[in-house]
Amino acid sequence: MTSEIERVKAELPRLPIFPLPGIVLLPGTQIPLHVFEPRYRRLVRDCSRGPGVLGLASIPEGEEGVGDKARKPRILPVLGAGVLARVERLPDGRSNILVRGVLRARVEREHESAEPYRLVEAVALPDESADADAARADSLRRLVFALCTAQRTSASAALAQIVGRASLPSELADVVAGAVIEDPYERQTILETLSVSRRLIRVERAVSPLFFLATGCPESLSASCPTGSVAAGNFNLGLALQPSSPQCRVIQTLDGGPADGDVAATPSTQAVTLCSGPDPADGGPIVYLAVQNRSLRQSPLAPDGNFTFTTTSTNVTGTVCNCPVDIQETITGVLAPATPGASQLGPDGGLTPAVASVSGALVDALSVTTGGTGCLCNLPCNLTYQLTGTRQ
Incomplete structure (x- = not known):
């Protein structure tokens, strides 16, 4: 990596850039790109014949002229500089490339260039380290390993390997x-x-909600419907963090100093399956929430489509709060029908009308496990998310 850092730094005075909306290259990460525009085909060709260094610059949201080849859309001044890790050339001149991030850089100015692609002068941005970094890194590493243990997927296994290799x-x-x-x-x-x-x-705040979602289900299950039920649809479940009272906050640092930070951020979208079937006890409608590698949640379903899922996890470790916590998770919401009508079970146990979307709220109520010490958060407290499910 040291040789790559020096190689990239040497090219920063005239750095070719690939401006893209919604793309951010972080050091140590890789981004695949499909290159089809002639100017960027030329960029890849020139990079491949030279030191193989380029920058991925992010075009801000809402910027005009992104698709206009005659304009130069504004780019954010801090970009990821990296190297071409792989180039796969296609017969028609296009190519698939893999860019590996090496360092952060700030654009100082843009060069006038005869090349069809843009060239900038950039300077490397060094990390600002502190004595507390090692302890904070250990906390993040424990949290990620706990998440991977709870999820038990191929993706989480790959993440655990990446984390295990990260030395700094x-x-x-x-x-x-x-x-x-x-x-x-x-x-x-x-x-x-x-x-x-x-x-x-x-980063801890981004990982924490994923961990909280996983801890309600330490056992590994597939996202399949239970016996006696049928699938009501596959959905992309989005969660947006909302204010709550009392909002969970980090109020103390590992060395005992004061702090004021968020416990969690908005997590990534998750794929879920909704299932329905009769309650074995009374035949009433039951709705199930099935998520891969999560325990199955179930709730009675009201005619107006309302449901409530509740799970409780105790003695959960590895969170940003740094102490064992108990988490009671409550998901309340409503299934919106594709056509007007009360929710009911059909002859096969399926829902009629069909479910078009899901909306509601998820609340994680956190408290200290009995006997727990060393907490960095203002427990007891809540994390509240707005829930939106769109059909796949």
């Missing part, structure tokens, strides 16, 4: 952010955060 706190923050943070704005914020401690904290 700064490297750990970047590779975890690259794996779990999808939102371009949040990724750009991580890229622009030079303080390693603040970067680690932001």
